[in-house]
Amino acid sequence: MPVRTGVIGVGLMGAEHARLLTDAVSGSEVAAVFDVDPERAEAVAAASGARVFDDPMVLIKDDSIDAVLIASADKTHEQFVLACLAAGKPVLCEKPLTPDVAGSIRIVAAEVELGRRLVTVGFMRRYDPGYADLKAALRSGDLGQALLLRCVHRNAASVPVPSAVLISGSAVHEIDIARWLLDEELVSVTVHCPRRSSNSGDTQDPMLLVFASASGVLVDVEVFLNAGYGYDVRCELVAESGTVLLDSPAPTVRRAAGSLARAVPGDWRQRFTEAYRRELQDWVDAVAAGEPPRGASAWDGYAATVMADAGIRALDTGRTQDAVPRDQPALYR
Numbered sequence: 001m002p003v004r005t006g007v008i009g010v011g012l013m014g015a016e017h018a019r020l021l022t023d024a025v026s027g028s029e030v031a032a033v034f035d036v037d038p039e040r041a042e043a044v045a046a047a048s049g050a051r052v053f054d055d056p057m058v059l060i061k062d063d064s065i066d067a068v069l070i071a072s073a074d075k076t077h078e079q080f081v082l083a084c085l086a087a088g089k090p091v092l093c094e095k096p097l098t099p100d101v102a103g104s105i106r107i108v109a110a111e112v113e114l115g116r117r118l119v120t121v122g123f124m125r126r127y128d129p130g131y132a133d134l135k136a137a138l139r140s141g142d143l144g145q146a147l148l149l150r151c152v153h154r155n156a157a158s159v160p161v162p163s164a165v166l167i168s169g170s171a172v173h174e175i176d177i178a179r180w181l182l183d184e185e186l187v188s189v190t191v192h193c194p195r196r197s198s199n200s201g202d203t204q205d206p207m208l209l210v211f212a213s214a215s216g217v218l219v220d221v222e223v224f225l226n227a228g229y230g231y232d233v234r235c236e237l238v239a240e241s242g243t244v245l246l247d248s249p250a251p252t253v254r255r256a257a258g259s260l261a262r263a264v265p266g267d268w269r270q271r272f273t274e275a276y277r278r279e280l281q282d283w284v285d286a287v288a289a290g291e292p293p294r295g296a297s298a299w300d301g302y303a304a305t306v307m308a309d310a311g312i313r314a315l316d317t318g319r320t321q322d323a324v325p326r327d328q329p330a331l332y333r
């Protein structure tokens with residue numbers, strides 16, 4: 001029996017997840033769809049053979065649905081994740097787990113109360129082959145200790161957003177991947193605000209964030225939503241005996257008309273397709289086997305939200321802010 005997933009929210013990300021779950025993940029089918037925009041729900045349901053629900057809470061409780069994927073707007077995540085926990089259903093929730101720390105605390109508390117892990121957060125970079133190589137290089141010990149992590153996160157263009165979204169929506173990926181790569185917590189953050197791009201309206205874009213880890217590694221992150229040329233994510237590990245660079249991994253280099261060029265992905269769906277596919281396959285396999293999820297946990301989602309929240313305070317105050325997470329419950333150790 002394939003794992004029958006219900007997808008809530010089928011905009012850009014949810015439609016892509018539904019496509020991958022239908023076409024690229026084995027042992028999986030999209031059995032149900034809900035979106036507040038019924039046309040979107042119908043379009044995705046038609047492509048995947050799913051049934052359209054008109055109430056997301058009914059979808060979550062339906063006995064024919066084994067697991068739920070949430071890719072609706074950030075502020076709606078909490079109510080759906082809590083409903084999945086109440087129904088005892090595995091749930092993959094897109095990042096951020098919640099936009100606010102209090103919401104993430106409520107989810108962690110509900111999962112701890114339940115006593116078993118059902119929540120996965122969609123920090124898919126953990127499944128990207130390039131980041132996996134970086135982690136393996138650090139773990140091997142050949143390079144000595146990590147000293148710096150230098151990150152770039154650029155989008156081609158963005159609709160106007162509040163400046164805080166560069167942190168809560170974009171840099172939150174670097175927060176999670178830095179915690180995962182370094183295997184330790186980030187403890188403080190400073191935000192630097194250079195001249196704003198004239199293409200970015202009132203948004204502070206670009207922005208430079210500098211995080212410090214518990215052991216003293218510095219992680220700098222440039223976020224630039226209106227970089228103009230494409231979606232460009234890079235990460236360079238600087239260690240005691242060498243460096244490892246994760247560059248924009250185009251498979252081919254073009255030589256023509258006197259120039260040498262590599263294509264840059266248009267957006268995150270192109271750049272991270274393989275990471276999304278691996279994330280979904282791993283999630284479906286764990287659900288099928290009745291095993292705890294192996295991706296980012298609700299605790300990881302909470303820790304990322306705590307750090308993003310500190311980043312927004314650093315942006316607002318112009319001063320370095322500490323992030324102080326609560327004690328990690330035994331369920332997540």
Ligand SMILES: NC(=O)c1ccc[n+]([C@@H]2O[C@H](COP(=O)([O-])OP(=O)(O)OC[C@H]3O[C@@H](n4cnc5c(N)ncnc54)[C@H](O)[C@@H]3O)[C@@H](O)[C@H]2O)c1
Binds near residue numbers: 008012035040123124
């Ligand atoms: N992991 C990643 O790389 C990545 C990339 C992009 C977006 N995201 C996350 O995925 C989520 C969706 O982002 P997106 O870019 O697809 O946005 P989007 O605006 O394209 O899609 C959001 C969808 O949610 C629907 N929606 C809104 N409120 C809803 C509700 N109460 N119930 C059901 N559906 C509702 C909207 O109608 C829309 O179809 C966000 O949480 C975002 O942060 C993650």
